[in-house]
Amino acid sequence: MSELNRVRTRFAPSPTGFMHIGNLRTALYAYLFAKQNNGDFILRIEDTDLERFVPGAIDVVYSTLKESGMEISEGPNEGGNYGPYIQTERKDIYMKYALELVEKKAAYYCFCDKERLETLANSEGIKRYDKHCLHLSDEEVKMRLARGDKFVIRQNMPTEGISEFDDLVFGHVEIPNNELEDQILIKSDGLPTYNFANVVDDHLMKISHVMRGNEYLSSTPKYNLLYDAFGWEHPKYVHLTPIMKDAQRKLSKRYGDANFDDFIKKGYLPEAIINYIALLGWSPKGEEEKFSMEELIEKFSISGLSKSSSIFDQTKMSWLNGEYIKQLPFDEFMKKAKPFFDASCIKDRYDYEKFGKLLQSRIEILSEIPEKVAFIDQFNVIEKEQYYHKKFKIDENVALKILEYSIPKLEAIEFTEDNLHATIVKIAEELEVKSGAVYTVLRIAISSCNVTPGGIVEIADILGKDESMRRFNKALEWLKE
Numbered sequence: 001m002s003e004l005n006r007v008r009t010r011f012a013p014s015p016t017g018f019m020h021i022g023n024l025r026t027a028l029y030a031y032l033f034a035k036q037n038n039g040d041f042i043l044r045i046e047d048t049d050l051e052r053f054v055p056g057a058i059d060v061v062y063s064t065l066k067e068s069g070m071e072i073s074e075g076p077n078e079g080g081n082y083g084p085y086i087q088t089e090r091k092d093i094y095m096k097y098a099l100e101l102v103e104k105k106a107a108y109y110c111f112c113d114k115e116r117l118e119t120l121a122n123s124e125g126i127k128r129y130d131k132h133c134l135h136l137s138d139e140e141v142k143m144r145l146a147r148g149d150k151f152v153i154r155q156n157m158p159t160e161g162i163s164e165f166d167d168l169v170f171g172h173v174e175i176p177n178n179e180l181e182d183q184i185l186i187k188s189d190g191l192p193t194y195n196f197a198n199v200v201d202d203h204l205m206k207i208s209h210v211m212r213g214n215e216y217l218s219s220t221p222k223y224n225l226l227y228d229a230f231g232w233e234h235p236k237y238v239h240l241t242p243i244m245k246d247a248q249r250k251l252s253k254r255y256g257d258a259n260f261d262d263f264i265k266k267g268y269l270p271e272a273i274i275n276y277i278a279l280l281g282w283s284p285k286g287e288e289e290k291f292s293m294e295e296l297i298e299k300f301s302i303s304g305l306s307k308s309s310s311i312f313d314q315t316k317m318s319w320l321n322g323e324y325i326k327q328l329p330f331d332e333f334m335k336k337a338k339p340f341f342d343a344s345c346i347k348d349r350y351d352y353e354k355f356g357k358l359l360q361s362r363i364e365i366l367s368e369i370p371e372k373v374a375f376i377d378q379f380n381v382i383e384k385e386q387y388y389h390k391k392f393k394i395d396e397n398v399a400l401k402i403l404e405y406s407i408p409k410l411e412a413i414e415f416t417e418d419n420l421h422a423t424i425v426k427i428a429e430e431l432e433v434k435s436g437a438v439y440t441v442l443r444i445a446i447s448s449c450n451v452t453p454g455g456i457v458e459i460a461d462i463l464g465k466d467e468s469m470r471r472f473n474k475a476l477e478w479l480k481e
């Protein structure tokens, strides 16, 4: 009977201060799988590499998971029966288990200094550690420990046979044991390496399914040898392919495009990011691509995970983001859009809501807002050709006629939406042109742009009557020149 019959998955980030999209996807799959099986999703902080530790990094992990909508069952802040959940707080646990392995001859003390290891690494042929210290006598080991010599503890790998296991994505994996290095389990600072801590923790935390990047696939036989030495049951392994920027390059911080926070700053919504990355490496059955977290929990399956890496397609993520933006209740859209309006040229000058109504269905990412509203300040000499429009049969003479005729009519009305529409339609009738022609001429005249978010009525409403009339008159002057 398995001890691991309750589904427990973990997300085990190293606190580097940012959340890489690939790590977030690992967390997501682990979360979806746990939730789908009414299991537990555990957060464990892997901070034994002290040099890489970044203050505040755990907060970044927490805020990202929260924004993404993932609920943690057990973790540093949540507590749980298998804590502590921060590895540096578990230091004594690892040492105790390492010593158990030494006792069992599955591990040994190594006192080799840097120079010796460097000589080995630079030697011809096999560059792996040569088991030198495995052959020290018990007396010598005792003496050197008593003397306070610096040491590490290494795993004693078998030199014959093969190690094999089945990965739920990659299938059967086999590695000849003589290719496995006697890796370090406990470093000279007394802290464990990832290679040791992951095994001890996954066992003690009763992790049933280990989901992680496939860079750990080839080390997994070593981990299994550790489980065997302790007499522990192996977890199931689910190794995930990386997310690529293109065929050659992994998505990485180096290219400035890999972090959750950066995407949020650019104006992507967490639910769109989550939806998109779920599809990077996992194929749902059917054509549907837009999934809420609940739907992802229901539909996710390990069998849908891909063995080949996936390429990050920002255009597609942007499209999906646009779909999510359209769906937001207006108030919520405005809340999220506000910082982007604040960063635009209309800051504190115009009614954000009026722009919001225009833009919500016209942008894919919120950071498009400043450029979309920029036209408001770009009123400038209009070239006559700008008015040319085939379908509405507009040329500069038609434009002149429309503008000249419209100005007094517009001057005479109060600028409400209804009045403006009614007046424009009436002008079109009286001039015997299509109403589209009047809308177009006035829109170009008021903005000096051929493409604007929104039509003349919305723009006139935003600018107000005085400014609108000033612009119409100016445009008329330019047309007459």
Ligand code: GLU
Pocket: 011, 012, 013, 014, 046, 194, 198, 211, 212, 213
């Ligand atoms: N701390 C490891 C990393 O961030 C986690 C690997 C794992 O999930 O076991 O790469």
